[in-house]
Amino acid sequence: MLCICGPTASGKTALAAELAKQLDGEVVSADSMQVYKGLHIGTAAPSTEEMQGVPHHLIGVLEPDMPFSAADYAAAAGRAVQDIVARGRLPVLCGGTGLYLRSFLEGTVFASQPGNGTVRSRLQKELTQMGPAALYERLCRLDPQGAAAVHPNNHTRLLRALELYEATGQTAAQRAAASKPEKTPYDPLILALDITDRAQLYARIDARVDAMLERGLLAEAESVYLHRACWPGAAQAIGYKEFFPYFENVAPLAQCVAALKQASRHYAKRQLTWFRHMPGVVWLPAGEKAAEQAWQAWQEFCR
Template sequence: MKQKVISVVGPTAVGKSKLGVELAKQFGGEIINGDSMQIYQEFDIGTAKVSKEEQDGIIHHLLDFKSPQEGYSAAEFQTDVSREITFVSKNNKLPIIVGGTGFYIHAALYGFNFSEAKRDERYVNEMLKSIDEIGVEPYFERLKKIDPVQANKMDPQNIRRVIRALEVYDTTGKTMSDYQQEQIAEAPYNSFIIGLDMDRELLYERINSRVDEMLEAGLEQEVKHLYYVYGEDIQAMQGIGYKEFIPYLKGENSLEEVAASIKQNTRRFAKRQLTYYRNKLPHVNWYTVHPSTYEESFTTIFQDVAGFLQTGKE
């Protein structure tokens, strides 16, 4: 019998963390973080990291466990999630993966066969130095020729991802798309994937309001601290809510422009998240929610999860 796992996905600001906690309380579960930014210590406000109060006594795994200087990948996440699922289930608790990083969730639940190419810090450092001198554009153009499928899925300004895709090819002679096409067919878990969606205009309003709340909560001060302590080249600083501050800290734009950029990039990210879930992630059970009727929607979800746990069918 495969281990049963619940996963909650959906665009940013839709209410995944809230649902995850309620599911854990309802079904005796523990939460495994599935957000690629919330793994980092000190990156709190800009990642909308679930607070102790919001955790409401529910144990959360893979949260706040990486130093800001460390890199992290979907392959590492796959390994870490496998370990945590085993640990949680051995304690007779239900593993509930909650997060918005679609590729990470996909990799964890469907046993991706990742490139065995190890990270080469010398290669990365040389690339970073070169990009600092001539920009990332020539390297992104090279990636588009080598692996147009992977390039099309990337933000050209996500320097670390561009470097990693080139590093895999230069090290192994195979593209990341090649590796992704070699995935094993059988999923290692019996998973029930909950997809939360929301009226687009309402979701965008929530995103804009959340950014305003982050700024009021001290996001500028958080980013300044991280920037001056760790610099702009660490992987975590490439996340939305952080990278937009770099021109501001260099005196190149205003705080108002930073806020507008974060809002725009977050809205675009939410759209990309939904596109990935709908086009790439199999077997998602979709639920349209509204903040005023969360409890009603959650009741329906609880009923479906209970049925899944009783029958074990996807």
């Protein structure tokens, strides 16, 4: 099995499709938002042209009001991979949602953690009084790797992460390790794309945001805004919530676009932090030679 990961705007989609085409494979998305229908632009879901004729799985298959957890992803990806392998083809996982990748690749069984109403109420009060930045800073001190998977403005996940840490005294990685089976069914080559020049990465992110706007991102974001009460996941996603102030007439469009670009940069940094903590990752420089180097890495892996 081949896995392509890395930060946003690093070229994962194109590389995965190209390698899958060469290796008679099919791509399985590992993106927490691409799974939803009607959110193709803001989630950077690959277009028909970008798929290069390669079958892609777990893209646009759920209604936006349906919950979809890491455990749900692990089960769905498992079914897709089994189907691909049964037809004699190679599964190529591709995405930037590190928790989803780990949950599938490590075969993690997510045990249900009981909530603590007292702790949750206190944390909710602290969130109101201190703001999300202060609580996120606390999570970064307690569990840096776990914090990399939580957006500071996703209050639900932020409070849950702090609640679980207080309840168990364990980081997210420690809880996952306790749930990890002794033997996992997969032996993947995990390739991660990196852009060491941060200015270049940020320029690519800015250019992609501009391209999304040209493709109709604003209309897609407005649809999310109008359905935000019943689409809670999408309403918290980068690419949509940054435009809510514009729809509410409290901020100009240019300010919201700048906020989206900044949020995307922060997300890319969190992704890099996450993937650097994943064991067994082979890092490749993003760019024109990425496909050639990925092919060489695959050949060595298969020897």
